[in-house]
Amino acid sequence: MNLIYTEEQKAFRREVRSWLEAHVPRQPLPSFDASREGFEAHREWERILDEGRWGMVTWPERYGGRGLDLIQWLIFEEEYYRAGAPLRVNQNGIFLLGPTLMEYGTPEQKSRFLPKMASGDEIWAQAWSEPQAGSDLAAVRASATRAGDEYVLRGHKIWSSRAVFADWAFGLFRSDPGSERHKGLSLIFFPLDAPGVRIQAIPQIDGETGFAEIFLDDVRVPAFNRLGAEGEGWAICMATAGFERGLMLRSPARFQVTARRLVELFKTCERDADPAIRAAVLKAWMDTDAYALSIYHTASRLNAGGQIGAEASTNKIFWSEMDIAMHKTALSLLGARAELSRHASEAVEAGRWLDGYFFSLAGPIYAGSNEIQRNIIAERMLGLPRV
Amino acid sequence: MDFRFYDEQVMTADVVRALLAEVCSSQDLRRLLTTGGAQDETRWKKLCELGLAGILVPEGDGGLGLAPVDFVQIAEACGYRCLPEPLVDNVGIALPLLAAFADRPGVAPYLERALAGEITVAVSHPINSYVPHADRDAAALIARDDGLHLVAISPKMLTMQPSADPFRRLHTIACDPGDATRIAGHEEAAIPLRQTLDRGALFTAAQLLGMAQRCVDLAVGYSKERQQFGRPIGSYQAIKHHLATVQVKIEFARPVVYAAAADLPHDDLHSRARISQAKLTASEAADLAAHTAIQTHGAMGYSWEVDVHLYLKRIIALTQVWGGPSFHRERVAARVFSAPLGPETTFARETDRA
Known part of the structure; x- marks a missing residue:
């Protein structure tokens, strides 16, 4: 065990830091979920990142990456969040679909989709859940019917983040009409502006439209858009979900910035804070640190194969x-100001803690509810019986 | 940067784990309980034969000159088996302190015999109220205001304070250390004593981590066997989710304990905060693990027959020794409220220079 950065890693950090200092927008961008304008501003930021080849540092160079390892990715993320750089509007693409495409895609699919994903020219949404297939994802009913060199997609997808403004979606479809459960599913890409696609935005708890319903009415896409073999969609989705939950979606840096902000907030009202809140502030820092250490541990293991x-x-x-606990602690510290919306003149940090608290409440739900995760831990880690 | 144990570290820990599985099983503990003994000298002899006594003692003083990170998994394994004998206290905590003053009159013979496995040494540190297993130790390192003393233990010095943990024989030591017993003055003892506290807290955290995992494993084993409503109780989500919650706590205590071990030699604000964090998180995980294991076992969990109570009692003890939660929270606070925070500070002393 060696917890010291190499000279190369330190030099890499300096390089990232100076590039970000020169390029990160001085003013925060408008939300990518609230308006087309905000969405396009974030797309532009993806283009700038890609031009600097900072879009996805772990990707191979031929797809716009730098072929770096996961420790370097962590260093990049640390600097990225330290710099307060914009959230990644294409996270569904670059963090989830991208790695899966690299593992399961054909060379033609990789050259077709990865460069435009890296450049932000094509922003991706995920189309897995359905009204009757949430935690029970294997209950997917949307169908993909083979017709020559094409699939005809039909069905109703829901809770698709970014789908309102995004360009493409990767969806889970039943390609074998007689199949049940995990079998007979395929992962198929479709353009969100294709004939037969209708998008209906769903207002979220905070009033923004971060997710949407997608209605597919005989949407024709080439069979080329299927990732992996027909009927293998479930296994590929689970691999994607592994990347999503496991590592890429929520890098530790994001939470370490929250913990730092929380400590700063605490210092402004320390005199009035009760000891329980002080303990919660310290716990916030400890938890984010533990999460970072754990991810370094995982990254080291993955780097070694x-x-x-x-x-x-x-x-x-x-x-x-942890994210919920930190935001709740912040609301406790804010006291009467906790409820102030971003439009209130006395709102602290323009109501960012309340917005963050709302968003944190989605954390235990998306990317596989925490109840499902606990089942997975109990069954796969601890070996408890399924039935 | 590589957060994995090296091959030798893994192999050494595997050897200790295998031996403990063989000589410190539940049946072994039960046998000791029925005889009323606190320690098993046959098992202790086998542990000594591993040649670990000098693992943290410098090579120049006859030891192996290894680092805390080389011992942390061994301490974890001792916790996992609820080991009654003082491998961690003696080898992980006391002997490096003794070795720090190897050149002082009277110290060398004790160190030599301790490294040979013939005797064990106790530490009476101001942070702890009692000295466990002092009745089996040949000598005690006793910290007083005027410095550090090395005192040969005689039975009449000891007053036993029975612990609920049948394997922890707690004592207070009544003696009158003076110039003749002092091996270091107040100032020169200060840093070694601080480092002893760090080792104590760290290896206690490692034991707690091992105990937490054992509690989960015991509960998992039981819930796979125990049938209610015609199914193993472990197939119910109520049980699964409780145990998964504990396992999550363990998974996020473990890297903290390991990083704290790697950090310990730095002996700075950051290493002390991380050791304290390790102690806090491992205590929390162990506490929840013991409660959950008892609940999972139902009425059996409240019985003497199931081993969980042995873990519960040791966890209660270890949560408080080498600094309780409030002490360690303040050491974390010292780092959080005074040093820079943020994603670039995880391994702060390095990035400071980056």
Whole structure:
């Protein structure tokens, strides 16, 4: 065990830091969920990142990356969040679909989709859940019917983040009409502006429209858009979910910035804070530090050729619950100002803590609810019986 | 940067784990309980034969000159088996302190015999109220205001304070240390004593981590066997979710304990905060694990027959020794409220220079 950065890693950090200092927008961008304008501003930021080849540092160079390892990715993320750089509007693409495409895609699919994903020219949404297939994702009913060189997609997808403004979606469809459960599913890409696609925005708890319903009415896409073999969609989705929960979606840096802000907030009202809140502030820092150490541990293992396993589930539970706890602590510190919306003149940090608290409440739900994660831990890590 | 144990560290820990599985099983503990003994000298002899006594003692003083990170998994394994004998206290905590003053009159013979496994040494540190297993130790390192003393233990010095943990024989030591017993003055003892506290807290955290995992494993084993409503109780989500919650706590205590071990030699604000964080998180995980294991076992969990109570009692003890939660929270606070925070500070002393 050696917890010291190499000279190369330190130099890499300096390089990232100076590039970000020169390029991160001085003013925060408008939300990518609230308006087309905000969405496009974030797309532009993706273009700038890509031009600097900072879009996805772990990707191979031929797809716009730098072929770096996961420790370097962590260093990049630390600097990225330290700099207060914009959230990644294409996270569904670059963090979830991208790695899966690299593993399961054909060379033609990789050259077709990865460069435009990296450049932000194509922003991706995920189309997995359905009204009757939430935690029970294998209950998917949307169908993909083979017709020559095409699939005809039909069905109703829901809770698709970014789908209102995004360009493409990767969806889970039943390609074998007689199949049940996990069998006979395929992962198929479709353009969100294709004939037969209708998008209906769903207002969220905070009033923004971060997710949407997608209605597919005989949407024709080439069979080329299927990732992996027909009927293998479930396994590929689970691999994607592993990346999502396990590592890429929520890098530790994001939470470490929250913990730092929380400590700063605490210092402004320390005199009035009760000891329980002080303990919660300290716990926030400790939890974010523990999460970072755990991810460094996982990254070291994966760098040495290991596979991500059940830590995908333990990570997801830990960060989602930690995020809620930190925001709740902040609201306690804010006292009467906790309820102030971003439009109130006395709102602290323009109501960011309340917005963050709302968003944190989604954490235990998306990317596989924490109840499902606990089942996975109990069954796959602890070996408890399924029935 | 590589957060994995090296091959030798893994192999050494595996050897200790295998031996403990063989000589410190539940049946072994039960046998000791029925005889009323606190320690098993046959098992202790086998542990000594591993040649670990000098693992943290410098090579120049006859030890192996290894680092805390080389011992942390061994301490974890001792916790996992609820080991009654003082491997961690003696080898992990006391002997490096003794070795720090190896050149002082009277110290060398004790160190030599301790490294040979013939005797054990106790530490009476101001942070702890009692000295466990002092009745088996040949000598005690006793910290007083005027410095550090090395005192040969005689039975009449000891007053036993029975612990609920049948394997922890707690004592107070009544003696009158003076110039003849002092091996270091107040100032020169200060840093070694601080480092002893750090080792104590760290290896206690490692034991707690091992105990937490054992509690989960015991509960998992039981819930796979125990049938109610025609199914193993472990197939119910109520049980699964409780145990998964504990496992999550363990998973996020473990890297903290390991990083704290790697950090310990830095002996700075950051290493002390991380050791304290390790102690806090491992205590919390162990506490929840013991409660959950008892609940999972139902009425059996409240019985003497199931091993969980042995863990519960040791966890209660270890949560308080080498600094309780409030002490360690303040050491974390010292770092959080005074040093820079943020994502670039995880391994702060390095990035400071980056």
